[in-house]
Amino acid sequence: MEFRKNIETLLNDFLETRKDLFLIDLKFSASDDITVILDGDNGVSVQDCLDASRAIEFNMDREEHDFSLQVMSAGLSEPLSIPRQYQKNIGREIEVLLNDSSEIEGELAKVDEEKITLILRYRKPKDIGKGKVDVVEEKEISYTEIKKALVVIKF
Template structure:
């Protein structure tokens, strides 16, 4: 089995023992620098990263193939990509860049395997009379229309 396949196999075996964790990204450079980015339904702890690292490192022989390994959690600056990532952020504000390059920001209220639903709150001119009115509406956005989605950090 080649080096990359072996890393994939070891990582998948580890993730089978931890169904609350999932792989966001795995990069293996030509110089054998391995970067693993994990996320979890309840977040990722330092111990989770250590366990994943050990699952790979303790089962590879550096005498045969030398490598460097980094295992990290998907931070708030990382875009949301998978339904599981969106699901764990229900109730939070997210900023979405759509495939037509327009932007939408709202509270994530629902997630399924095809789309997300965000609650938009904005002001618009009244339909009858002068002035403005507050509007709250839910908007469905299919994953296919999402170019990039980030959790909005509010202090």
């Protein structure tokens, strides 16, 4: 248990020096394979991953405790999980799978500690007459309602 605490402390100390980076996940396997997933306000470079890895590895004694370490960035295919990740994606299209299994796609407009706000754009039939009308509406979604949220990748 002390080994894990040491890793967490070293990682947190590194992140204190790099306020633009933040932790998404820290995993320990039974065989002490450590996986660190980072994200950043301006993305994560290979150098950022190397710096984080060195901050941990150079301060641990492999003779005392053998481990493997993998530091990576959260990829575009990874779901958004914390408000800071949502914040950095304001203005992008995201697809949200809700707990009731419904899906909503829209532009991420606002983020706070309790919810996100999407701008939904769609066409609906006119109330009177034939044809359709463009609709733009805002929808607030609480984090507790979100099962999974992904950035929509457009080419």
